[in-house]
Amino acid sequence: MTKTGQDHLKSLRDGRSVYLNGQLVGDVVDHPAYRNAVRSTASLYDFQADPENEELMTFVSPTGARVNRSWHLPESYKELVQRRKAIEAWAEQTNGFLGRSPDHVASSLAGMMMRPDLFEAHGSKRAKAFTDYYAYVRDYDQFVSYVVVGPQADRSKGVGEQTEEYTVAGICDEDxxxxxxxxxxxxxxxxxxxxxxxLGTIQPMKPGEERYAFSAAIPMSAKGVKLLSRKSYEASAGSDFDNPLxxxxxxxxxxxxxxxxxxPWDRVFVHKDPVMCYAQYHETPAHVLHNYQAQIRLMVKLRFLVGVARKVAETTNVISYPQVVESLGSLAGQAALVEGMVHGMEAKGTNVGKYYVPDRHLMYASQVQAQRMYPEVIQAIRQLTGGGVIMLPSSINDFAGEETSELIKKTQQSPVSDSKNRVKLFKLAWDAIGSEFGSxxxxxxxxxxxxxxxxxxxxFRTYDWGKSIDMVDRFLSTYDLPA
Ligand SMILES: Cc1cc2nc3c(=O)[nH]c(=O)nc-3n(C[C@H](O)[C@H](O)[C@H](O)COP(=O)(O)OP(=O)(O)OC[C@H]3O[C@@H](n4cnc5c(N)ncnc54)[C@H](O)[C@@H]3O)c2cc1C
Structure with a gap:
């Protein structure tokens, strides 16, 4: 049976310890700070369980369970593309705004699963623990998150050099x-x-930092796991209309x-080994596969954001100016660039054993561009929206008041839209680019x-410098000082 939204909601009622505003939250499923996000996640499972989407979204695992395609280990270009279509379809359900949807860490684990030899070399017990864990999370379609970076504290120091010994999570005992x-x-x-x-450590570590050099997995409800929630934007969202994202x-x-x-040992995959901790991500396709998932999601998000930009420009009719068309053309080019990179990673993919994975360097190249590009995209959309995203009724209640609704009609005008739809669009734009959530x-x-x-x-590490340097050397060898 394919996992459904109901299955997911049920699984979250597990007594986990979440702290918010000085209090222990009882049940995240119905708490006003999380309930809609929880349901958005659950809706992803309903989407995959819908008979119309089952083939697109799921595959039959080796043990016969029908599970999400992000657990699939592709062996050809065709299978990689098929897997991407599932990731893309899930991202479309949230317009790319769920950064860590369940397919993100599933992709990371799938990448690790492609190099069982690496875990074997680290120790057969750890290798068995990992492969058994993979089979468990895959066959129960578990939503796995990850924490692989220590708290900032003093970033000029290593994980083992902080003032307190266990600032960064480490092994304090074992039996x-x-x-x-x-x-x-x-x-x-x-x-x-x-x-x-x-949990693990992705940052390189030094000899002597072995106690921080482990990787392991536990249920969110495990005794002693304390989740210190940041402020909930959902709780202050007001309404869907005011803050749709x-x-x-x-x-x-x-x-x-x-x-x-x-x-327990059967949940410990890397034990006191700084080199293996790093290798787990970089000597397997794990880092590439989870960041490839992130680029697919970003491709969908940019598609959505440029759509918002164009609708805004049409609503205020600034689209009639050539400079604005130019700006929209530039945004479209940025969105298409990420799409082109995703397709390029797949076409230029390589084999890791029998598996077919996206090209490593094109993936990092896409990330380098994306980190610079996303702030530029947001800035460009802010330029297009002007004060329209601020000139907005305070909340849906203004539509309910007789006098204020009349005033909204008078003040929120557009050549192509009525006042309600103008407000609706601009509130969406602000939530995407400027609200605390957008920020x-x-x-x-x-x-x-x-x-x-x-x-x-x-x-830098993954670029084919040999090819570039050879070209330069070959050219340099074609001329010299006159004899
Ligand atoms: C919204 C959000 C969600 C996240 N989700 C997750 C998650 O799910 N799981 C997870 O494990 N992590 C997550 N992260 C953490 C993320 O992995 C870290 O933010 C990231 O690794 C960078 O570390 P940092 O934020 O401590 O920045 P820092 O390392 O403190 O860097 C801050 C700035 O300091 C400068 N700097 C720092 N070190 C150097 C250096 N050696 N050389 C030159 N300049 C330097 C750079 O200018 C850098 O931009 C998330 C972060 C954010 C913001």
């Missing part, structure tokens, strides 16, 4: 049952909406504190995969 983990991870996007969390897609980001959490999205696109210097280093 025959498993490890005990204490300390924090910086930001768990979607943890509140997910079933499980994968914040009210539905506030996936939340929580600091995760591990208060001496016991993790968090700007920060998200700039940082979710690491700061710019980190992403650019990956691009």
């Amino acid at each position: 025959t049952q498993g490890i005990t983990v204490k300390g924090a991870k910086m930001l768990g996007t979607s943890c509140i909406l997910a079933n499980e969390v994968l 914040s009210s539905r897609f506030d996936e939340n980001d929580a600091v995760v504190y591990f208060d001496e959490v016991k993790i 968090r999205h700007l920060q998200y696109e700039m940082f979710y995969s690491g700061a710019q210097f980190a992403v650019r280093n990956h691009s």
Whole structure:
């Protein structure tokens, strides 16, 4: 049976510890800070369970379960594209505003699963733990989130050099049952909406930092896992009409504190090995596959954002100016660039063993462009909207008041739209580009995969410099000082 929204809602009623505004939240499913985001996530599972979408969205796993295609390990270009179509269709359900939908970390785990030899070399027990875990989360279509970066604290120091020993989550004890983990991870996007969390360290570590060099997975409800929720934008959204995006897609980001959490050995995949911690992401296609998912999602989001931009320009009729057409053309070019990169990654893909994965460097190249481009796109849409996104009724209640609704009609005019639809569009535009939710999205696109210097280093590391340097050397060898 394909997982449904109801199955997901039920699974979140697990007694997890979420803290908000100084209080322990009882049940996230019905809490006003999370209930709509929870349902948006659940609706993704309903979408895949719909008989019309089952073939697009799911495949039959080796054990016979019908599960989301992000768990599939593609063996050809055709299968990679088929898998992408499922990721794209899910992103379309949220216009790309759920950054960490369940297919993100599933992609990461799928990438790790393509290199069982790497885990074997680390230890056969750890390899078995990982492959068993993969089979479990795949066959139960679990929503896994991840926390792989330590809290900022002092960024000039390594994870093991902070003032307190367990500022960054580390192994504080271990016995025959498993490890005990204490300390924090910086930001768990979607943890509140997910079933499980994968914790690890993606930043390079030094010898001596072994206690921080592990990777493991636990259910959100595990004893001692404390989710410190950031402010909920959903809770202050007012209504769907006033904040159509914040009210539905506030996936939340929580600091995760591990208060001496016991993790059994069969959930520990990397143990006290800084090299393996890094290799788990970079010597397998994990980093490429989860960031490829993110580029597919961004492609969908940009498609949506340029649509908003064009509708705004039509509504105020600034589209009649050639400069505005030029600006829209530039935005369309930026959206298409990411789309072209996604298709390029697939066409130029390579084999990792029997698996077919997207081209590594094109993926990083796309991320480098995206980190610079997203703020430019937001800035360009702000230019187009002008004060229209501020000149708005305070809330839907203004439409209910007789006098205020008449005033809205007089003040919210457009050559192509009535006043209600003008307000509706501009409120959507503001939620996407300027509200606290929109602003968090700007920060998200700039940082979710690491700061710019980190992403650019990956691009540096994976570019085919040999080809470039050979060209330059060949050309240099064609001339010299006159004899
Ligand atoms: C909205 C959002 C959601 C996120 N979700 C997740 C998640 O689900 N899971 C997860 O694990 N992480 C998540 N992250 C965390 C993300 O991985 C980190 O933000 C990212 O790794 C960058 O680290 P940082 O934010 O501490 O920035 P820092 O490393 O502190 O960098 C801040 C700035 O300092 C400068 N800087 C820092 N170090 C250097 C250096 N060595 N050389 C040169 N300049 C430097 C750069 O200018 C950089 O832009 C999320 C982040 C955001 C903003």
